Amino acid sequence: MRRYLLMLLMITVHVVLSASLSAAEPLWTGFVQSPWFEEQYQYLQPVPEVRAMIIAPRPEKIKPEHLNRVVLFTTPNGSSIEQTLGCAQKAGRDWHYAIQHIAAQHRQWQSLNERENLILVCLEAKGLSWPAWRSRHADHPRLIRDVIAAILKQIPLKDPRLTLACHSGGGSFLWGFLNGSDTIPSEVDRFVFLDANYSFSAADGHGKKFSDWLQGDKRRSLIVLAYDDRNVLFRGKKVVSPTGGTFRATQRMRDEFEKEVAFQESGAGDFKTATALEGRLRLVVHQNPENQILHTQVVGEMNGYLYGVTVNTPEAQEKLPGPPRSYTRWIQPEPFTMSEQEASP
Incomplete structure (x- = not known):
């Protein structure tokens, strides 16, 4: 009897495994399987001095009837791709791996x-600084378009919508993209600046480009998350100049947009929010009453990426950013690493 039950169990396991294997589809060309989630990923170098990593669901998880969306997230100053995507903390591991967790937040949204x-x-x-990269390349608006085109060529999905998101100096990539033409391409339907809007400039036409783009389609959103950094001290010195920081940049954005639209204000906890165009234009500012450095906290500890990509969507949880982290089950145990095969051009 025991032998019969064992054989029955083995047959059942074989059937289940066979069904699972037959349901799996081949990975996309150049992609490898994630060891932790039902994901595939690929490293690539779309243009010189730019490194990229694409993370996608396994092919059998892709639903042909669904809208396709590609989120381009640019790393902050001082962080690599692997650190920005994040992994679990452990003794001896660089602290940068545990402050943003963009991959885990993205998985929760997914x-x-x-x-x-x-x-x-x-x-x-290269050099972990988008502002420095732009300063080295006078033709950066063209290069940025080339980066995006090369990435989309590696993703075998039809007509994806684009979300452009960033943290810190990663905003420089988005401003370079904006400077590349008089209008924002129609496939882009969301911008997310996570304490990254330092370089907003009305003189460069940023306000007009955003206004025209926002009013051209009610499915478009511009989300800005910042904090009051005017009086924050580090080693006894202010961290921003008398005219710098994202608090002042956010005010410049508001001043420019108010030439065309009216804002509604609301407040909850430490946040003040100004919205226009039925909430599609949203400026969210942490008032920072304790004058802390919240530059990374607004992204990781406060679930800032999740807020930025989900607000105004059915997945929005109708609450402002804030702790605790809601995505901990999606944090991978080890960092992504690039194998020798993946590193080759």
Whole structure:
């Protein structure tokens, strides 16, 4: 009897495994399987001095009837792709791996989003500084378009919508993209600046480009998350200049947009929010009453990426950013690493 039950169990396991294997589809060309989640990923170098990583669901998880969305997230100053995507903390591991967790936040959004096939792309500039990369390349508006075109060529999905998101100096990539033409391409339907809007400039036409783009389609959103950094001290000195920082940049944005639209204000906890165009233009500012450095906290500890990509969508949880982290189950135990095969051009 025991032998019969054992044989029955083995047959059942074989049937289940066979069904699972037959349901799996081949990975996309050049992609490898994640060891932790039902994901595939690929490293690539779309242009010189730019490194990228694409993370996508396994092919059998892609629903042909769903909208396709590619999120381009540019790394902050001082962080690599792997650190920006994040992993679990452990003794001796660099602290940068545990402050943003963009991959884990993206996975949580993916678990909630039954409307879209979500692809995450993380972009890193040589030297871990997008402002420095732009200063080295006078033709950066063209290069940025080339980066995006090369990435989309590697993603075999039709007509994806684009979300451009960033943290810190990663905003420089988005401003370079904006400077590349008089209008914002129609496939872009969301911008997310996570304490990254330092370089907003009305003189460069940023306000007009955003206004025209926002008013051209009610499915478009511009989300800005910042904090009051005017009086924050580090080693006894202010961290921003008398005219710098994202608090002042956000006010410049508001001043420019108010030439065309009216804002509504609301407050909850430490946040003040100004919205226009039915909430599609949203400036969210932490008032920072204790004058802390919240530059990374607004992204990781406060679930800032999740807020930025989900607000104004069915997945929005109708609450402002804030702790605790809601995505801990999606944090991978070890960092992504680039194998020798993946590193080769």
